[in-house]
Amino acid sequence: MAEVSGANGNHGVTLNIKDGDMNHNPSRSASNTSDDDSAGSFLTVPFMQKLIAEVVGTYFVIFAGCAAVVVNLNKEKVVTEPGVSIVWGLVVMVMVYSVGHISGAHFNPAVTIAFATCRRFPWKQVPAYVLAQVVGSTLASGTLRLIFNGKHDQFAGTLPAGSDLQSFVLEFIITFYLMFVISGVATDNRAIGELAGLAVGATILLNVMFAGPISGASMNPARSLGPAIVSNHYKGIWIYLLAPISGAIAGAWIYNIIRFTNKPLREITKSGSFLKSSRRNGSN
Template sequence: MSEQKKYLGELIAECVAVFIIILFGDSVAAMYSLYDPSPYKTAYWGVCIVWGLGVTVAIYATGAVSGTHANPAVTVALATFRGFPWRKVAPYIVAQVIGGFLGAAVVYALFAPVIEHFAAAQHLDFMHDGAAAGVFFTHPGDYVTPMHSFFVQIVLTGILVFGIFAITCEFNTMAPQANAGALIIGLLVAIIGASAGYLDAWAINPARDFGPRLFCYLAGWGPAAIPSPGNYWWVPIAGPLIGGLVGAGLYQSLLKPFMPRPVA
């Protein structure tokens, strides 16, 4: 296989990976938000599990092609600490955002009648009230300001990338073996959501938020999506990018130097 064809495959795989995550994740968000009674309002762990298993499926589907970054924060951290080529960073991120955009478009096509009914029944406007916006992209929860959410995103994404670096470290003899890492990474995403998701819907991934947000901006949500109330749109981008570097840096400096090395 030529190098150019291989690189094209990597970009397609990154797009498909985020598409899969958003297809399952935004769909379960729709099930949580749009129905009354909701099948998940008293079973929030189910929402977290679906998001996490969406990540697992994405890794199993695309990992052999691109390594399944599926997250700009992961891509930047890998380029900074693990030798991923910087020339590939921007194209990977663009592919990831496109995957999020396309995933949101399919979810909208699936749930459009329900979204319209929800907005009408709740007397909500898409542009001004952001009706059903929580299905697609994130926002601060109750009592949480955008700047506090910025801090939350740094911490949660730091935990995510710290965990990913630990799970995929070649010297970590306690890491899951063979292909089990995909399941553990998915469970890590679910755990983060279950423990802190109500703070701001745990974006922890700029492409997961901005791709669907961009779709919604074009699909009729307008300013409710970008710049969004409180000019929030940049928080799930900048926070995870910083948090990913923090988490990766902590793993590389605190634990990796003490990992056992194979005897020559």
């Protein structure tokens, strides 16, 4: 609901891949998996571990962030809107460092899809990842609904405070910003991979701080869809499905366009190397 506004803050979104040797990079993502994983088999233990990590990670991101929203509404703004922003940023940062080396810590269908469009994540694994993220968000929202029921029942989802167009444009911009940062700190060899979680969490905090009062600062289809499913409240849900996905795709592609390369244009366009993560040759 519009009155929840800023309290709705963003939610989880994610860390990803870092180009280079998987075994030496703590920020390694699901896209830089072994040959067995990239084959897309849904029966392998490593892939199931990735899905479990996405469910658990998304659960805690949504639980903590939406809990801050609900408590702030129920307890006379005791958390405050800046406090809600901090919770969203911190919980994403913590979960990125917790499971980023297992699943890539996407926690966000928009991020997963954006990486797939840039060939940094296998398309055949996208449906399973998206399902895991939505399941985690729905479970977290359901848990909060059970805890804060009756007169304390509050909608922790996202709703436009102004016009639909205003919220759509804002969601597109802040998700573009978020994905641009993720692409820079988590997929570029020159970035400091160990700081990726901090950078992503800080970006979410900033976005929620100024966009929360207007659109709820979703940036994540799963973050908005989970509470909507639990509360059967789908008003404006199309905004939070289309805007984050389109914004994330645009952000990922723009970063890939400006990514440094010393290869000639002819070679780049022929091989499509600017879309692919580089891989080091050598032993494990």
